[in-house]
Amino acid sequence: MRILIVEDEAHLAEALAQILRKHHYSVDVVHDGTSGLDYAHSGIYDLLLLDIMLPGMSGLSILQTIRKEGISTPVILLTARGETSDKVSGLDYGADDYIAKPFVTEELLARIRAALRRKGEMVTENTLQYGDIELNTATMKLSCGGKEMKLILKESNLLELLILRKQAVTPKELIIEKLWGFDSEAEHNNVEVYISFLRKKLVHLNSNVGINTIRGVGYVLEVKGSVS
Template identity: 50%
Template sequence: MRILIVEDEVRLAATLGDLLHINGYTVDLCHDGETGLDNALSGIYDLVILDGMLPKMDGVGVLKNLRKEGNATPVLMLTARSDLSDRVAGLDAGADYYLTKPFEPKELLACLRALIRRQPQLQDPEAITFGDLCLDQGMFSLRCGGQSVQLSRKEYDLMELLLRNQRQVITKETLLLKVWGYESDAEDNNVEVYISFLRKKLQRLRSQVTIRTIRRVGYCVEMGAGEGA
């Protein structure tokens, strides 16, 4: 799961990033409202932690623009403003939760888990299935019948995206953004290498599921042969 932190206090943003990374999240940071909005609109994030007081565009402005564009990514507003009018303004702008500073790390993590549980696509936290495959989210493994293989983090993230969008073509650009991140210098070749790793593991499992290449576009999972190039 990838989370965007929009926080102008650089040290606090780094501390939050470390906390979330330790707890298994992939995290990107930015420190002003305009950059935060641009990143959030990319569609690669599962959740946004948004400060209320930001340079260039405040948190409420970011939220209003995000929702105006039809982006429904859950947003946890994190701010020092605790007045009722400020909380109402944040919630009315589209925040899903409002947490005031200072806060306890355990409380923040609990809020994130609550927001994640609300997302329909994440209701089954244990496994994703397709055909004879089962992707175990707790063990980072891929199972078929009585056999299983361990996946690296990027292999897992790629397979999760493909399986959550069964039979739909996922572009290389989307895979790069979701798995490597908005500011990564990774290229198409990185995706191709990891898709090759996944195909070898599917062959090792003797699964009927294949990863199909749609030339010049991207990939999709399907039953039966048809890997392409």
């Protein structure tokens, strides 16, 4: 899961980023509304954390703009205000939730999980299943038939992306954007390395799940021996 934090208080933004990374989310941070809108337009984020008061463009303006453009990415508004008008405006513009600063870490994480559930992602117990494998995104453990192994962060993020997209082909460009960020200098061979790591671990677990290469396009998960 990749989350964008748009927050002009640098110390708070970095603290938020560290908390989310500790819980195995990929995170990008920007400090002004104009940059926030540009990043939101990339389409690579699973959730946006938007401060309401931002230089350049307010969080409410960003929210209103992306919703008018049909971008349905879940949004949680961050605000230091307790004013009902801000909350009402945010919900009317299409926010999924809001949380007032200062907040308790556990509450923020719970609200993030709830927003992602409403989007349709299977995050209730931090587990994803496909074929005979189960991935725990919190512990980054991959299990199959009573055996399990620990993945590194990018392996876990990559397998999570492939599972969530199920039978859809996942282009290498999308993998780079999701795992490294849309302004990253990572290349296709970086993706190929982690695909190779995952394939070896699936074989080691004797899983019936494989990663099929669609030449010139990307990758798709498949259950060996299944009939489409």
